[in-house]
Amino acid sequence: MPASDPTADWHWVLTLQTDRGTVGDTGVIAIPAGASRHEVFRRLYEQQAQHYGAAAVLFFDLQPDQL
Numbered sequence: 799m800p801a802s803d804p805t806a807d808w809h810w811v812l813t814l815q816t817d818r819g820t821v822g823d824t825g826v827i828a829i830p831a832g833a834s835r836h837e838v839f840r841r842l843y844e845q846q847a848q849h850y851g852a853a854a855v856l857f858f859d860l861q862p863d864q865l
Contacts, residue, residue, distance in 0.1 A: 804830075804831050805828040805829060805830050805831070806828070806829055806831070806862065806863075807826050807827070807828055807829075807862075807863040807864075808826065808827055808828075808829050808838070808860050808861065808862055808863055809824070809825070809826050809860075809861050809862075809863040810824065810825060810826075810827055810838070810842055810858070810859065810860045810861075811823075811824045811857065811858070811859045812824075812842055812843070812846060812855070812857070812858050813855070813856040813857040813858075814846060814850060814853035814854065814855060814856060815853055815854040815856050816850045816851060816852075816853040817851065818850070820856065821846075821850055821853075822857075823846060826863050827841075827842070835860060838860060839858055839860070842858075843855065
């Protein structure tokens with residue numbers, strides 16, 4: 799993912815099952831052109847895991863942030 803690539807904004811939703819219960823989060827992320835869905839998922843999951851610990855993914859969605 800070269801830094802010179804243009805980026806696009808994407809809206810994401812991630813729901814996790816943790817030992818503390820079900821948690822969900824949502825946001826907008828700038829993704830460089832050429833990034834894979836899997837790379838974005840791993841990045842978001844790792845961010846959430848730092849906050850909630852290891853968890854099972856119940857739901858993940860990634861859509862362009864436009865109408």
